[in-house]
Amino acid sequence: MSTLQTVGVGYELSVTDVIEETPDAKSIVLRKPENSRDLFAYRPGQFLTVRIPSDRTGHVARSYSLSSTPHVDDQLKVTVKRTADGYGSNWLCDNVEPGNSLIVLPPSGRFTPTDFTNDFLLFAAGSGITPIISILKTTLLGSDRSVMLFYANRDRNSVIFHSELDEYAAKFPDRLTIRYWFDDVHGLPSQEGLAALASDHLSREVFVCGPVPFMDSVAESMRSAGVPPERHHQEVFVSISGDPFEAPRPIVDDNPASAVETVVHLDGESHRFEWASSNTLVDVLLDRGVDVPFSCRSGECGSCACTVISGKVVMENSDILDPSDVAEGYVLGCQARPVSGPIEIEF
Template sequence: MILWRAMAENLTTEGFAPLRIKQVVRETCDAVSLVLDVPEDCSHRFRYKAGQFLTLLVSVEGRDLRRCYSMSSAPLEDELRITVKRDPGGVVSNWLNDTATAGSELQAAPPEGKFVLDEGVSATAPLIAFAGGSGITPIMSLVRTVLADSERPVKLFYANRGRSSVIFSDALEQLADAYPDRLTVRHHFDEDAGVVSPETIDSFAGDSAAGHFFICGPTPFMDTVENALLSAGVTKDRLHLERFTVAEIPVDAAETQDTEEVVIELDRKKTVAAYRKGDTLLQVARSAGLRAPYSCETGSCGTCMARIVEGSARMVNNDALDDDEVAEGWVVSCQALPTSPRVHMIYE
């Protein structure tokens, strides 16, 4: 686990730094890319891996809000670029699309996320990616990196409602022209072929015995792809998922537990909080007035990792921790529901 510390002069106590917008690129009518300038004194903190994201802290109508946006640039390009798609009801994404201008500043925390290329994977093992809508953002960073840094073949399945929704259309064409023997791109348009089916996924994936699979997009799309690949024999260690939306906690998710209190250790201080039925452990910490670490709130990034040292909890969604970490008592607290009368957790 990596804990970001505010060491550079421009970093706040929570790790946020002011990044100036160098360029605003209109990708589609409802998606914009922002090229960000990182201050020299904290540039080392903003080095990133392909597939990672930034957490932005913005103030909209008097509310301080945090949102995560993936880099669409690749580290080798020596550029920090995020891409944001307008979303119905998306306060921050819509605000950025409407108001972001070159020269203005955004508060950002250093890059995070585990949706990255596996170290030690063969330089010739295929990368097979499935993107839906704005899910192309981290996929684009991964594709660019693999094509430039290895000999691995790349297959990209990109689903959109229609042709006008395709982000990076020109860039994908340029990559296909530059790497005709290594890059395969297949576009799927719901308006022509209906929603993506398991059969379509099977047909595109081909031999499931080889390669690593990266999936990002709307939840229904991701579920279809994940289930199809698992049914085809792809092992979980070769599946990599990045979720953009906060996973909803089912109404009856905590019906069987009778937790009374939660003990939270944060920054070497211990707090005892009463438990309100249905709350995640992160929500308990917030209700107690604690500034617990968090970012994506989908169970994907691992920022809110905590270790259970007494009692038990179960995770509604977990795309960040491996089996060994879970066995050691780690949870992503944004998705963890207590399952014992008393729970003691430590943010380390």
């Protein structure tokens, strides 16, 4: 039985297995600590953030989507694909062995279905399959809904989870359809082809994960096919530049005149306070002991997204939000500072 060790703001989890998925991708299986299973409960599509040692900077933080499925898998599994010349992915693939431990932050992220009452159209390319397979398996095993998966790779040898996906297709022939796409055989997927696929499944929830040019192409195709923006969800894989393992930043009280009356609704509770522009919303909430969702604290992962119901805030970095998120009033709590109020925010 493993118990939870905390290391700064991270948690130490034991590695129970390392699986070679393809020549350049490995899965790392981590044991959930017995005394803190709730902390490591997750929804399909969410990710862990791993602290990777570095002689140069002490450590770097990198996020990896969970390829395990909360519905059936007792342990946590992340799948790491080597990035050419990348530091973190190669360190993990070269160094991690069963019996080691890794320091991680609890699961986080918004790239997850709110429910399983609709059918799904899933698009993955390369390592983008990791959150997608978790959503796929949860749908098939935990609901009666159907899944269409379009999965693009450079070539057949690069397909992660190929045999597992084929087993699911054989087990659920009426509910799972997989269309594999190999760039070396078919060329790059065309926008017309992707739009035609979307047109056949217009009422479905669409989840997309892969390299940015692939996701841009899918997004354009979804727009031309008429998929409503609120049903189109995507996860951007970037390397975090901030340090989420750092202790929470102390609150700065150097501009009290800027303070704006604020109320934040989170997990059924309302928190009222004066919010000064010298602090981000996540820092203020952490300082007040509120269990606010966050991970990277640098505007790159989207875990702290919340909706501004009234008042006005500004953000330093909000590139991770798509236009539909901005149109719906989403902001990133770790980047938001008050402008005018009263401000009302909902997580």
